[in-house]
Amino acid sequence: MNYETGGVGHDPQLVLPAPPRPRRRRTLIVAIVAIVVVLALAAFFFGRGSPDAAAASATDQVPRVTVIQPGRRTIDRTLSATGSLAARVDMPVGVAGEGGRVTAVLVQPGQWVHAGQVLATIDRSVQQETAVSLAASIKVAQADATLAQSALDRANRLVDRGFISRADIESKTATRDAADARVKMAQAQLAQQQATNGRLDIRAPAEGLVLTRQVEPGQVVSAGTGTLFRMAQGGEMEMRALLAESDLATIHAGSVARVTPVGGTAAFTGTVWQVSPVIDPTSRQGIARIALRFDPALRPGGFASATITSGAAVAPLLPQSAVQSDEHGNYVYVLGAGDKVVRRAVTLGTVSDDGVAVAAGLDGTEKVVMSAGAFLNAGQRIQPILKAASTVMGG
Structure with missing residues (x-):
């Protein structure tokens, strides 16, 4: 057989395909090179930062901290105390006549009675x-x-x-x-x-609230029997607040107080009507008697807490978050030269829901770090953001 090697049309099985053209590969390589060149140029131009840009970058590293200028305001001085509730005038009621056998008891504890009202009757x-x-x-x-x-x-x-x-x-x-x-x-x-x-009838000596009853029908009573009923004259109550000797010296008759019985959430406004002239030599405490109007929630013998307003002072007032403390005492951070924080020791006054009064260490004109003091160090530079004290302290 004769095989022709030069012809391509005679035997299709022996014809080799033509090699592909490398155009697409060259296009991809050119694109990659172009991207690399663009990135290099970008790095060259944008990497050459100006001094202002460097400074701005450095500034971004300084923490932004809120500061307030507290000023000075009138702050009520308050004292906290605990004590027991009692009738302001506790009246024992007993047998005024010759006595005898009790035939009926007409009132119960907690009942309001009028002057002269019969509490119990005796056989006659x-x-x-x-x-x-x-x-x-x-x-x-x-x-x-x-x-x-x-x-x-x-x-x-x-x-x-x-x-x-x-x-x-x-x-x-x-x-x-x-x-x-x-x-x-x-x-x-x-x-x-x-x-x-x-x-013979046991009668109420005055208008008021029956507190206790210690007599029953059929009981034989006489002048020597003792107290049959106890009453609170006019229903008036009082809190006998225990105060330290130093605190007792700062209050006076007429001081306003807020009394909250234990176990309740309601607070009752009262007035100090008597300050004890005697101090217990053992506990170094005295009693301030706070008069209270009648209310069923005020039960004699119960325990209560009181906040007594003992006067007013003019001082800077800070949020509690601004005050830090350590083994050296209480302190705040104030804004110093170059926006650097400076530690300032302070003496605290009254602490209330409104904030903390500063008795010494500030005059109110300083710019005080409000809440980030725990994360700062003395001498650290900050970006201060001044915030009005009225918005922080509620007016």
Whole structure:
């Protein structure tokens, strides 16, 4: 057989394909080179920072910190105290008369009563019979007085005729007067018995709140039995606040207080009406008595806390977040020269919900770091952001 190597159309199986053209590969390589050149040029031009740009970059590294200028404001000085609640005037009520067997108890603890209201009654059957007897004796005496007056009137009509002597007139007049006196005596005895019977009832000496009851029906009571009821006159309560000797010296009668009983959330406004003139030599404490209006939530014997306003002072007021403390004491950071923070020792005054009063260490014109003090060091440079104290401290 003859094989022709020069012809390509005679045997398709022996014809080799033509090699691909490298155009697409060259395009990809050119694109990659162009990107590298662009990145290099960008790095060259933008990498050459100016001094201002460098400074701006350095500034970005300085922390931005909020500062306030507190100024000075009038701040109420307050004291915190604890103590017990009690009736301002605690009235014990007992037997005022001769006593006897209790027939009924008409009130319960917690009930409001009026002056003279009957709290309990005592059996008076014997005393009532005595009163009936005395009432009858009055009628007998009045009858005797009427007869004596009639006899005197007849004698006066006969004396001018000479039938009756002057001595008889005087005798009959004395008889009449004695009869009138017996009437008055019987009336006084009845009134005395009625008053005695009235005292058998246990009555409220004044308007107020019944606190305790220590008597039951059927009980025999007398003047020696003791207290049957305890009352709070007018329902007025008080808190007996315990204060240190130094604190007691700063308050006076008329100081306003807010009292919160333990276990409740309601606070009651009261007024200091008495400051103890005596200090306990052991505890070095005294009592301030705070008068309170009646309220069912104020229960004698309960425990309460009080905040007493003892006066006012003019001082800088800072948020509590501005004050730091360590083993050397309390301090704040203030803005110094070159926007660097400077540590400033302070003496704290009253601490309240409004903030912390600074008794010493600041005059109010400084710019004080508000809340980032724990993350700063003395001498560190910051970017201060001044914030109005009124927006921070609520006015």
